[in-house]
Amino acid sequence: MxxxxxxxxxxxxxxxxxxxxxxxxxxxxxxxxxxxxxxxxxxxxxxxxxxxxxxxxxxxxxxxxxxxxxxxxxxxxxxxxxxxxxxxxxxxxxxxxxxxxxxxxxxxxxxxxxxxxxxxxxxxxxxxRLAWEQIEGLEDTLGKNGVTSNYRFDLASYTWALTQDLKRGKALFTQPPLPIKCAGAPQKAMYLSCDHWLGKGSPDDIEVEFNAAGSVLFGVAAFVPPLMEYVRRYNINLMFDSNLVRVDGVNRTAYFDIKDEKGNVERVAKPFDMLHVTPPQMAxxxxxxxxxxxxxxxxxxxxxxxxxxxxxxxxxxxxxxxxxxxxxxxxxxxxxxxxxxxxxxxxxxxxxxxxxDGYGSCPLIVEKGKVILAEFGFGGKLLPTFPLDPTVPRYLAWLLKAKFLPWFYWHGFLKGREWFARPDSTTRVP
Missing domain, CATH: 3.50.50.60 (FAD/NAD(P)-binding domain)
Incomplete structure (x- = not known):
């Protein structure tokens, strides 16, 4: 190719x-x-x-x-x-x-x-449409100065390079206002980086902060407790109602509009050594x-x-x-x-x-080899495919995410194969 x-x-x-x-x-x-x-x-x-x-x-x-x-x-x-x-x-x-x-x-x-x-x-x-332009200065520094995003094909490898190179300093991960593609993806990027740093024995030397424009860690309440266990394991500082609005890549400074309990907004500058950005998204x-x-x-x-x-x-x-x-x-x-x-x-x-029925799934990668398979429908109703507690991180779910689903995507899904996808009322096709 x-x-x-x-x-x-x-x-x-x-x-x-x-x-x-x-x-x-x-x-x-x-x-x-x-x-x-x-x-x-x-x-x-x-x-x-x-x-x-x-x-x-x-x-x-x-x-x-x-x-x-x-x-x-x-x-x-x-x-x-x-x-x-x-x-x-x-x-x-x-x-x-x-x-x-x-x-x-x-x-x-x-x-x-x-x-x-x-x-x-x-x-x-x-x-x-990924609205990179809504964050001032972001497009000028993507792919350099420690600024990356897994939401772009040409930047995902740079995320891994930054994670490997960072031995000490501050890593910021951001999530814009919803809706976005795969609302768990900003966290997954953070957990995988933290898992690497933990394995290398350097978590105390790296300050990790998750800045989310929303007010909760995850929209389906059942999955928040197990996610919080990993937040504590990785010593992540959670900053809610904190929306990235500007990036100064040369000086490695990110600017956030942070809203307090009374609705007042203050712009705060935060230095970084690594910045993983999830861009605003729209039709x-x-x-x-x-x-x-x-x-x-x-x-x-x-x-x-x-x-x-x-x-x-x-x-x-x-x-x-x-x-x-x-x-x-x-x-x-x-x-x-x-x-x-x-x-x-x-x-x-x-x-x-x-x-x-509103079904959606977000395989929440919390460490390399462990995934919380969050499946839910309208109103946050849990809709697990398998008869297992969906809030428990599992290696089986990792195999599904990292091995089976990519293979099935290219060889089944795009060919019209509808495994585990048909409601009972539909007509089966070969």
Whole structure:
């Protein structure tokens, strides 16, 4: 794999032919990430004759959940990326450009290259936009001056390098206001670094601080006590209502707006030797400004059926939809079945058969070799897959996170395999 080979891929040729014919697609999918490839594969496994198109400008497809492992020295970064051409489901058209807007009354998607494509049904799943620019000075210092983030492919390895190099000093880890992709990821980066420092016998020489814009360690209360045990083990200083707003990389100083109990906000400067940043996140601009968005900018859906609230031939899933579930790849795994079954039912003017229960999963890596497998649904209801206490850190959950799930992602999930994902009411496919 190399950049030249990927950029010279010719699989986009069928796209131009399809558009030149002027025909509508049965289903247009916006986004070639986890949700976009997964839903297209599942739809085609159910109805191979569907004329589908995926609108995605990137020539690379990433397995982002493993970037935390890369940042902890437990995974090879090269195994988290493949050419986009290799994951586009056979029979689907890849439109290698970006969407710029929608005309849902005319069933049209507008593209950044000036063209428009028609659809009979639309699936919206372009993911989130990482708003690095909202933190002053951050973009100028990412990847140097001790500033890193596991939320970017090219920086996860730098996180591990910083962790290995730091022998004494101050390490800051941040979490912005929610929602974000995998709300546990900022903590996982911290725990893996702390586990390394503990193993090297240098935890007393490194001051670790977790600055979270929110007021709790984790949104599902059942998992807070076991996490607090690791906070104490690693001697982590928790700073809640502390939001990163500026980074001076050259002088290795981070600035936080800290809110007190009365709501007063004070800007505080904190020196650092290592700074792991989780960026603010939002829906892409072309979604936020579109007629598909709700008042907060997300693609507006019924949270149980994932059908658009105002346009019945439109569905949405993944991080961009308005459903109040955790934004994780595990949530997408369940949502795919709901959207696939309900979209095809809507196509045939049948009652929508499947409901989403808000399932999401956050494998909380608390040390190398131990994971708390947090699985939950709407309202924080625990939804464990296995008959084990989900609050206990386990090696079995580590194997699931570090070994099985990456393999299944490339060889099963992206091929339309729906293991442990189908509600009882759905129709099974091979």
């Amino acid at each position: 190399n950049e030249r080979t990927w950029n010279n891929d010719t699989s986009a040729a069928p796209m131009d032919a399809a558009l030149s014919r002027g025909g509508d697609f049965d289903v247009v999918v916006i986004g070639g990430g986890t949700a976009g490839i997964g839903i297209t594969a599942s739809l085609l496994r159910r109805q191979p004759s569907l004329r589908t198109a995926i609108v995605e400008p990137s020539d690379r497809h990433y397995y982002q959940p493993a970037w935390t492992l890369v940042g902890g020295g437990a995974y090879d970064i090269s195994k988290t990326v493949q050419p986009m051409a290799s994951v586009i489901p056979p029979g689907s058209t890849w439109i290698r450009t970006a969407a710029s807007g929608f005309d849902p009354d005319s069933n049209l998607v507008h593209l950044t290259d000036g063209r428009s494509i028609g659809y009979r049904q639309l699936v919206v799943c372009p993911g989130l 892409p601009d072309f979604i936020r400004r579109s007629p598909l968005a709700d008042s907060a900018g997300w693609c507006e859906v019924n949270p149980e059926t994932l059908q658009h609230s105002r346009y019945p031939n439109i569905f949405s899933l993944g991080d961009v939809c308005s459903s109040p579930n955790a934004k994780t790849a595990a949530a997408v795994r369940k949502q795919i079945v709901v959207v696939a079954e309900n979209l095809l039912a809507a196509k045939e003017e049948r009652e929508l058969p499947t409901r989403y």
